[in-house]
Amino acid sequence: MSPAAVAPMVELAEVHKAFGHHHVLRGINITVPRGSVCVVLGPSGSGKSTALRCINQLEEVSGGRVLVDGELMGYRETVHRGAPALQRLSPQEIAQQRSRIGMVFQRFNLFPHMTALGNVVEAQVHVAGRGRRQARERAEEQLAKVGLADHVGHYPSQLSGGQQQRVAIARALAMDPELMLFDEPTSALDPELVGEVLAVMRDLAESGMTMIVVTHEIGFAREVADQVVFMADGVVVEQGPPDHVLVTPREQRTQDFLARVL
Amino acid sequence: MTEPAAVGVAEGGAHPAHDPVPNRIHAIPVRYPWRWVSAAAIAVLAAMALHGLVTNDQFQWPLVGRYLFHPNVIRGVGWTLWLTAGSMLIAVVLAVLLAVARGSENPVMRWVSWFYIWVFRGTPVYTQLVFWGLISVLYPRLSLGVPFGPDFIEFSTKDLIPASRGALLGLALNEAAYLAEIVRAGLQSVDPGQSEAAKALGMKNGSILRRIVLPQAMRVIVPPTGNETISMLKTTSLVLAVPFTLELQFATNAIGNRTFSPVPLLVVAAIWYLTITSVLMIGQYYLERHYGRGFDGHAAATTRSSHRGGRGRQSAINAAGTTHDPSPLDEVGGPPKAGTL
Ligand SMILES: Nc1ncnc2c1ncn2[C@@H]1O[C@H](COP(=O)(O)OP(=O)(O)O)[C@@H](O)[C@H]1O
Numbered sequence: 103m104s105p106a107a108v109a110p111m112v113e114l115a116e117v118h119k120a121f122g123h124h125h126v127l128r129g130i131n132i133t134v135p136r137g138s139v140c141v142v143l144g145p146s147g148s149g150k151s152t153a154l155r156c157i158n159q160l161e162e163v164s165g166g167r168v169l170v171d172g173e174l175m176g177y178r179e180t181v182h183r184g185a186p187a188l189q190r191l192s193p194q195e196i197a198q199q200r201s202r203i204g205m206v207f208q209r210f211n212l213f214p215h216m217t218a219l220g221n222v223v224e225a226q227v228h229v230a231g232r233g234r235r236q237a238r239e240r241a242e243e244q245l246a247k248v249g250l251a252d253h254v255g256h257y258p259s260q261l262s263g264g265q266q267q268r269v270a271i272a273r274a275l276a277m278d279p280e281l282m283l284f285d286e287p288t289s290a291l292d293p294e295l296v297g298e299v300l301a302v303m304r305d306l307a308e309s310g311m312t313m314i315v316v317t318h319e320i321g322f323a324r325e326v327a328d329q330v331v332f333m334a335d336g337v338v339v340e341q342g343p344p345d346h347v348l349v350t351p352r353e354q355r356t357q358d359f360l361a362r363v364l
Numbered sequence: 365m366t367e368p369a370a371v372g373v374a375e376g377g378a379h380p381a382h383d384p385v386p387n388r389i390h391a392i393p394v395r396y397p398w399r400w401v402s403a404a405a406i407a408v409l410a411a412m413a414l415h416g417l418v419t420n421d422q423f424q425w426p427l428v429g430r431y432l433f434h435p436n437v438i439r440g441v442g443w444t445l446w447l448t449a450g451s452m453l454i455a456v457v458l459a460v461l462l463a464v465a466r467g468s469e470n471p472v473m474r475w476v477s478w479f480y481i482w483v484f485r486g487t488p489v490y491t492q493l494v495f496w497g498l499i500s501v502l503y504p505r506l507s508l509g510v511p512f513g514p515d516f517i518e519f520s521t522k523d524l525i526p527a528s529r530g531a532l533l534g535l536a537l538n539e540a541a542y543l544a545e546i547v548r549a550g551l552q553s554v555d556p557g558q559s560e561a562a563k564a565l566g567m568k569n570g571s572i573l574r575r576i577v578l579p580q581a582m583r584v585i586v587p588p589t590g591n592e593t594i595s596m597l598k599t600t601s602l603v604l605a606v607p608f609t610l611e612l613q614f615a616t617n618a619i620g621n622r623t624f625s626p627v628p629l630l631v632v633a634a635i636w637y638l639t640i641t642s643v644l645m646i647g648q649y650y651l652e653r654h655y656g657r658g659f660d661g662h663a664a665a666t667t668r669s670s671h672r673g674g675r676g677r678q679s680a681i682n683a684a685g686t687t688h689d690p691s692p693l694d695e696v697g698g699p700p701k702a703g704t705l
């Protein structure tokens with residue numbers, strides 16, 4: 103077996119992140135095996151979004167290592183004056199690394215000047231280098247999969263929040279990612295629209311996609327997650343299978359948090 | 365018979381079966397008597413002004429008619445259009461580069477952009493035009509080569525920059541400094557989440573700017589740029605400072621002086637400027653509609669968009685004039701920020 107085949111899909115090793123003097127991540131260790139779903143819980147401001155953004159290099163980590171599929175993210179290992187050192191990758195190389203990771207945002211972030219179809223076609227043409235025709239077919243197929251076959255020509259402003267978030271998921275999936283990151287994908291939705299987005303994510307998990315999901319939907323975590331990570335104040339307080347972290351948490355902080363959200 | 369039933373019958377008679385709203389209200393509209401009074405007053409004033417224009421012999425209307433399509437005037441219109449369109453085109457391209465440089469992570473770029481805007485916005489356009497006229501005196505020969513070293517190619521400045529090109533350059537370089545600030549406001553008005561989403565998809569900075577950020581910024585950029593274009597149309601009359609003397613204002617002025625009839629030729633110039641402005645305004649309307657697509661739920665699907673144009677402009681003014689939120693461009697702005705705000 104090649105080393106890449108046995109490597110976990112994501113490995114965060116002693117990851118630190120500081121914004122100036124604001125030390126936001128204080129040594130995070132998370133391992134996500136290939137094909138598994140990891141749900142990240144924690145109070146607001148605990149660093150969940152920052153941790154996700156460090157994985158696809160929307161934030162540059164201040165310390166530690168981020169490995170995706172065994173590949174070091176954002177840096178190249180090199181030797182400087184006889185000592186091992188890290189050199190920052192060029193923006194093009196980082197863009198290349200990112201294109202293998204899909205991300206879904208709390209506020210959808212669809213491109214408002216493009217139709218649903220245009221949103222899903224865009225990166226296929228300008229990043230993956232597919233032809234327009236092929237990208238279009240792929241986009242239509244992907245939008246049909248999230249139940250939006252009838253809405254391909256709609257602009258985001260003509261869609262409900264739940265529909266917009268499903269377009270955003272289709273947009274990411276059309277790039278054939280090996281990993282999907284979700285940052286509170288249902289937090290901006292009206293309660294009656296949450297279900298349709300979670301259903302799409304559940305299907306995706308069943309199809310074997312590796313997913314890291316920041317969410318407050320405890321029901322989803324219990325049902326879909328292989329692993330639950332509870333974060334507070336920039337550290338991982340507790341992690342393990344959902345039955346353990348969600349039902350019989352050991353740490354006082356986890357118990358307090360769950361008492362508040364349930 | 366009860367009252368509601370009576371109303372129901374009356375409505376049923378007026379709108380047989382089609383109206384799904386039961387007991388629809390047919391309200392008597394509010395009356396605005398003062399609108400009628402003011403409209404009448406303005407109509408009287410307008411009639412008086414028109415009477416004053418038509419019956420005043422000083423305007424010499426037959427002369428206006430004779431010179432409106434005089435070859436020199438038509439050529440002047442041509443040059444004025446060329447200077448306006450050409451300089452705005454160069455200025456827009458330069459302004460985008462300047463605005464991007466201002467938001468760049470490269471401090472050298474930021475300072476170059478800041479310095480350019482400082483110089484070209486900080487001196488009168490008239491002064492700059494005189495300078496472009498004098499450039500062949502200041503630098504008779506221009507050459508490409510190594511500073512303090514050998515030259516590879518040499519040009520005569522007079523051949524490279526004749527008065528027409530000096531005028532075009534002078535107007536364009538000055539305008540770029542103003543447009544750069546408009547473009548910057550436009551870029552800042554776009555939600556940073558947009559470029560994040562594009563980055564997360566693996567898009568490179570160049571395509572993010574061209575495909576995602578600029579098209580959205582255009583909603584904010586187009587209305588004030590339309591303003592600048594109309595302003596430029598009239599600024600072209602300053603190129604006599606170069607001196608360049610073929611554009612509309614100078615051409616009509618020259619005929620007026622020669623024939624001792626300045627007033628009718630002023631009217632000729634005014635008619636042409638107004639006509640061109642009107643055409644520009646129509647063009648602006650369609651540009652605004654194009655870049656507004658997708659930003660208003662129902663209007664994107666319909667052609668009835670008069671109110672959308674208005675809303676787009678209002679939001680553009682809001683965004684251009686009051687945007688103080690932190691944005692990626694602002695954060696890396698560094699010290700030059702204070703100088704240009
Ligand atoms: N770009 C940034 N600059 C400075 N501070 C930031 C930035 N992004 C996040 N933070 C800070 O990092 C902390 C964690 O934020 P975040 O990762 O968004 O938390 P969560 O997603 O768990 O709510 C917060 O205190 C936030 O203010």
Ligand SMILES: [Mg+2]
Pocket residue numbers: 150151152285286
């Ligand atoms: Mg967050």
